[in-house]
Amino acid sequence: MFVREMTRPECIALVTASHIGRLACARDDHPYIVPIQYAFTTGRLYGFSMPGQKIDWMRDNAKVCVQIDEFADRESWKSVVIYGSYRELPDTNQTHHERLQAWSLLEKRINWWEPGGLKPAEQSVVGTSPHLFYAIEIDEMTGRAASAEPATTS
Template identity: 70%
Template sequence: MLIREMTRQECLDLVAENHIARLGCTRDGQPYIVPIQYALAANRLYSFSMPGQKIDWMRANPRVCVQVDTGTDRQNWRSVVIHGRYQELPDTKQWHRERMNAWSLLEQRINWWEPGGLKPGEQPVAGTSPHLFFEIEIDDVTGRAASAG
């Protein structure tokens, strides 16, 4: 098996081809990782969530890591790691344009609101939507690719 470093463009192409990633965040030295659905545009990942642990943790520490990978078998795979910064897109006049951009990018995929729009168990009926949109500005992206040698 041969392993090589991917170029920045190869990394971004892999991220653009996919829509499910693993989001890593930390709080008080404790790591937490969860799947997210995302859309890539203009050096940002856009995503959507219900309030909960990952949002609380990213509010406390906006430095995050995102991992995207593909593979056909143990010898043929590609993996990208993104380091970036969380920014919430609140439902306010100031953030309206960016929020609508996130929504329009995400809704291009079937079931775009999963898994971010679902929580385990019964949820109370709310008078307003508790859903949150957020972006991750990409600071750094690296990747590796393996192929049978």
């Protein structure tokens, strides 16, 4: 197996083609990682969630990373890691346009609200939806790719 660094355009292509990633955050020296569905646009990922542990932790420590991969087999895979900062998009006049942009990008996928909109326990019915939108502002993006054959250069 041969492993190589991916170029930035290759990383962006993988992130654009995918929509499921693993979001990692930390609080009080404890790591936490969960699957998320996201939408990518230049410089950021958009996500949707109900209140819970990941939101609480990201509010306390905005530094996060997201891992996205494509796996063909043991010798053929790609993996991108995004380092960035969490930014909540509350339902206010200041973030209204960006919330609509996040919604419009996310809703292009079937069941776009999963897994962020589901909880393992029954939720009480309330008059308003507690869901929220957020952005991960991308600071850095790196990737690696593996293949059975060495990469050729043109």
